[in-house]
Amino acid sequence: MSPILSVRDLSVTFDVRRPGSWPWTPARKLHAVSEVSFDLAPGECLGVVGESGSGKSTLARAIVGTVPSSGGNIFFEGADLANMDARQRRVHRRDVQMIFQDPLAALNPRMTVGEIIAEPLITHEPKTPRKQVTSRVRALMERVGLLPNLVNRYPHEFSGGQCQRIGIARALILKPKLIICDEPVSALDVSVQAQVVNLLMELQRDMGLSMIFIAHDLSVVRHISDRIVVMYLGRVMETAASDILTTAPEHPYSQALIASVPIPDPVLERARPRPILEGELPSPLAPPSGCVFRTRCPKVQPSCAGTRPALQDIAQGHQVACPFHAAQQVLAVTG
């Protein structure tokens, strides 16, 4: 099946100027996303994980189009979103919708829930009769688990989980083909997280949605996604089916990420070996040469500083950007 979304060598850089610098001095480039490529099949859910600052959210925003990309292509059903002008882009936006991290902040405090959910509809189909708009809003509220008689309430009267349901309803009213969830549950309680994740999975199955699910909580991502992309400092480190990635990760960074997921059993948790990552994420203003992970990698080799390791296929649908992924233990210790 041909993919609904193919991202090819997508890069996003931001110009960073020192305050008080002259307008003609060249700005420093912040590489938020570098040369990211992946495909998304219709109805598939792709998880994107990585620690804070790894470029997950910027990737989502580049696909949705709220952040301009600086290189590469985003093919959505064959049309290149990255190189469209603003007006064409606005038309294409109806098929790609986004769910945000902070459920309350993503809703305008001065608008009622009904107005918020109806906004995409009246933006893209302004001629819809008002009666039909309200009936669609009510049907959708029921679908996402909100009482339809709450349409005239305001966002601040709802709990975080309910606000996220409102956000989901808003994303779904145009019947989009692709939903991008930017850490949709990280601001919620664990019990509410489960409800929202299950709702998303249910909706994805029923409406045949494709989904990109961003999170830093691996257990949530494993639960919802078919495949997982691991990002570090704006680059893809490993791509694999989610059960393979969570049980047998190949890239040292994925291994460290998996090892950092707490086991809800104190005895097992204390007993297991833990390769803890040391140091901080390097500055995206000056990423390390060669492999960006080499500054913190337990398997680092002198050659890692030279050429940037490309993603290599090691199995069907399993790609790793580390030439030493098969090495069993630390080969040499440097520094």
Next chain:
Amino acid sequence: MLPNPSTVESVAAAMDMAELRGRSLWADARTRFSRNKAAVVSLVLLILIGAFAVFGSYLTTHERDFIDFSLTGRYAYLGVPSFETGHYFGTDADGRDLYARTVQGTGISLMVGAVGALVAVTVGTLYGATAGYFGGRIDGAMMRIVDILMSIPFMFVLILMLVIFGRSIFMLFLGIGLISWLDMARIARGQTMTIKNKEFVEAAHAIGVHPAKIILRHIVPNLLGIVIVYATLLIPNMIIFESFISYLGLGVQEPDTSLGALIGEGARNMGNGVLWQLFFPLFFFVMTIFALFFVGDGLRDALDPKDR
């Protein structure tokens, strides 16, 4: 005793059916405002002053520009405030009814405030929101224009304009309209810069809402709280500004009048034993300004509960 279970169920069902009205942030602000006694009293006072300016002229038989020559030279003891002569506030130095003149002066002063606030709210808010939303070069250019306009000594320019183009109330309104929106534009821009980074603006952008609609639907309603507060605090400044111009004799021209002109005249005749000529217009002036400040204060507490 427990209530009948079937009643409880039917009540619960009725509650589910009913479309609940939400409490908007505006409704919350209204409740908070109504709890502020000084602000509510000031608002009532302001409404009374407004009613006085609009309907006050129906309570007197005297025309504001009719000069009673029978009082010439004797107004200090014949023109005293009294109900018998119908000059409730006495007469001015020319024998004109001070009550009718105060009514008109209050009206003009309130109108000056209203025009200033209106221009500030519409032009200033939209200008500032546009500059803040687009940011970058557009913002830089738009705000430099404001900086340049602000650096001009407006009182001086306005006085020059009044001297060159003739003293007229239109000129005065024009001058006030020109300066009143500058501060508002800066305030609106600053607020917009914080609002535009909120996720709901990004959500609207991601949905594909046109930038003009984002500004009008998402940014301006969230600015309005601070804009209303600033506008109520701006009105007294505009009134004082107009009064100062009129006090100098450059603003409203005879036979029309404003509170500033009346106070100016009253102050000149202070030594002639006709203190009512100063105190009546001054009373309305001070009351208007105080009431507006208290209302503005109450609005600020009601609309920005964080900043208390």
